[in-house]
Amino acid sequence: MRLILLGPPGAGKGTQAKYIVDKHAIPQLSTGDMLREAVAAKSKIGLRAKKIIDAGKLVSDDIVIGIVSERIDQEDCAKGFILDGFPRTLQQADALGDMFEEKGLELSCVVELQVNDDALVERVAGRFTCGNCGEGYHDKFKPPAKPTKCDRCGKEEFTRRADDNEETMRTRLRAYYKETAPLVGYYYAKGLLKGVDGMGSIPKIASEIDEVLNSL
Numbered sequence: 470m471r472l473i474l475l476g477p478p479g480a481g482k483g484t485q486a487k488y489i490v491d492k493h494a495i496p497q498l499s500t501g502d503m504l505r506e507a508v509a510a511k512s513k514i515g516l517r518a519k520k521i522i523d524a525g526k527l528v529s530d531d532i533v534i535g536i537v538s539e540r541i542d543q544e545d546c547a548k549g550f551i552l553d554g555f556p557r558t559l560q561q562a563d564a565l566g567d568m569f570e571e572k573g574l575e576l577s578c579v580v581e582l583q584v585n586d587d588a589l590v591e592r593v594a595g596r597f598t599c600g601n602c603g604e605g606y607h608d609k610f611k612p613p614a615k616p617t618k619c620d621r622c623g624k625e626e627f628t629r630r631a632d633d634n635e636e637t638m639r640t641r642l643r644a645y646y647k648e649t650a651p652l653v654g655y656y657y658a659k660g661l662l663k664g665v666d667g668m669g670s671i672p673k674i675a676s677e678i679d680e681v682l683n684s685l
């Protein structure tokens with residue numbers, strides 16, 4: 470199963486991807502995470518990306534596509550994968566289509582998480598992540614059982630993304646509606662789009678996505 474999770478920042482893509490990973494045993498490929506890993510490792514591509522990410526802008530297509538293509542070739546992606554945060558533009562979607570064709574792969578479906586702007590800003594402003602295992606949390610909507618300790622791995626390494634503030638969020642939302650939202654029509658036209666109401670509770674949305682995936 471090869472899926473794309475589509476939706477604005479804060480829509481719950483990462484959160485829902487974790488459920489799909491557990492249930493369907495396929496990896497989550499988050500370009501954001503892959504890029505941040507490259508930044509942390511101070512690799513050549515990472516240093517190039519850092520300046521752009523810090524300004525709340527999008528990194529160039531060749532950087533992202535190169536990272537995704539290499540990742541898809543790894544063995545744990547043989548049975549499928551979840552793309553979370555990629556593609557972000559029509560050009561990237563076309564490049565991804567070409568890449569799939571070259572590799573002889575087919576996309577199973579695109580799940581679009583629909584969430585209104587006020588909720589997005591609130592979700593992103595309260596978001597934090599375990600630096601050790603990557604589990605996502607929220608101050609209000611998904612607090613850990615103990616304030617400083619990860620429920621999943623027990624480590625005390627919570628981190629907040631530098632770009633998860635209201636100001637950068639506005640820039641990111643504008644970029645989403647301008648650059649990424651056209652993918653909704655793009656994949657609809659290909660018969661691959663499945664819209665899911667992303668305004669409910671996390672488990673409710675997870676079960677709605679599960680219904681979609683089981684019907685494929």
Ligand code: ADP
Pocket residue numbers: 476477478479480481482483484485592593595596597605606607608610611667668669670671674
């Ligand atoms: P994305 O990957 O789409 O940017 P995340 O999965 O990181 O979004 O979710 C953003 C924040 O909102 C996280 O802190 C997460 O815990 C929280 N969140 C995710 N889904 C919901 C939901 N359905 N209701 C409330 N908060 C949510």
Ligand code: ZN
Pocket residue numbers: 599600601602603604619620621622623624
């Ligand atoms: Zn953890």
